Amino acid sequence: MDWSSVTAEDLVDALREVDWSTPPRPVSEFFSRFTAPRSYSKWTSRLKCNLYYYRTNYFILIMFILGMGFLRKPVSIFAAFSTGLSIAFLNDSFAVTFNEKVTRTVRQFSPHLATKMRPPLRPVIRGRPSSKRSIHICGRPRWVFVVLFSVVSCFLWMTSCSLLTVLWALIVGLLATLLHASFRTPNLKARLNTFREEFRAVWRNYSEF
Numbered sequence: 001m002d003w004s005s006v007t008a009e010d011l012v013d014a015l016r017e018v019d020w021s022t023p024p025r026p027v028s029e030f031f032s033r034f035t036a037p038r039s040y041s042k043w044t045s046r047l048k049c050n051l052y053y054y055r056t057n058y059f060i061l062i063m064f065i066l067g068m069g070f071l072r073k074p075v076s077i078f079a080a081f082s083t084g085l086s087i088a089f090l091n092d093s094f095a096v097t098f099n100e101k102v103t104r105t106v107r108q109f110s111p112h113l114a115t116k117m118r119p120p121l122r123p124v125i126r127g128r129p130s131s132k133r134s135i136h137i138c139g140r141p142r143w144v145f146v147v148l149f150s151v152v153s154c155f156l157w158m159t160s161c162s163l164l165t166v167l168w169a170l171i172v173g174l175l176a177t178l179l180h181a182s183f184r185t186p187n188l189k190a191r192l193n194t195f196r197e198e199f200r201a202v203w204r205n206y207s208e209f
Helices: 008-017 040-053 055-069 074-088 092-109 111-116 142-160 163-183 188-207
Strands: none
Touching (some): 055 074
16 A cells, blocks of 8 residues: 555544454564664554554553652543544444444333434435435434533543643654654555555445445
C-alpha cells in the first residue's frame, strides 16, 4: 500500500471505520527499531503507516499519560474516561460492538426493552437496501451519545478545575505519539497488515453490490 498517496482525510476515515478491538502490538515490537526518515515524503508515509498500525498502542499510551496526570484528582479520571468514550463512539466498529453488547445484556433481563433498543431498519430502494448506513446505539442515533458524554466530560472538567493539567498531559501524549510514529521503522508485519486491510476494504465494497 502506497501511504504517500493516502491523504489525512483518508486516514481519519480509515481510523473511524477500522476495528479497534484488536489487542495492542507487543511492547518488544513497539520499541524495537528506530531510524530517522530520509525525506519528507518518507516521513509522511511512515507517520500514516504507524498511526494506523499502532493505533491501539497510541490510544493506550495517551490514556496512560492522562491517567498519570490525574492521580491526585479522581474527578478528572472520570472526565478523561467520558472524553475518551465520546471519541470512541465516533468509531463505527466500537459503536456497533458497544450497542450489540448492551443489547445482549439487556435482553437477558428484559427482552421487550431489548426489542425497543434495536436500530431502525434500513430503507429499501428498488428492492435493494440503501447504501447509506446510520449507526445507532441503544436505538438512538450515535450523535446523541457523543453529545451526551461530551457534555458530561465538559462539566467534570469544569468542576475539577484541572483543564490546564489535561492540556499539558494531552500535549505530552500527542507529542510522544508523534515522535514514535515518526522514528519507528515500519516492519514487514505493518506492511502485510495494511495490504490485508486494503483487501478487506475492497472486498467489503464489492460485497455491497
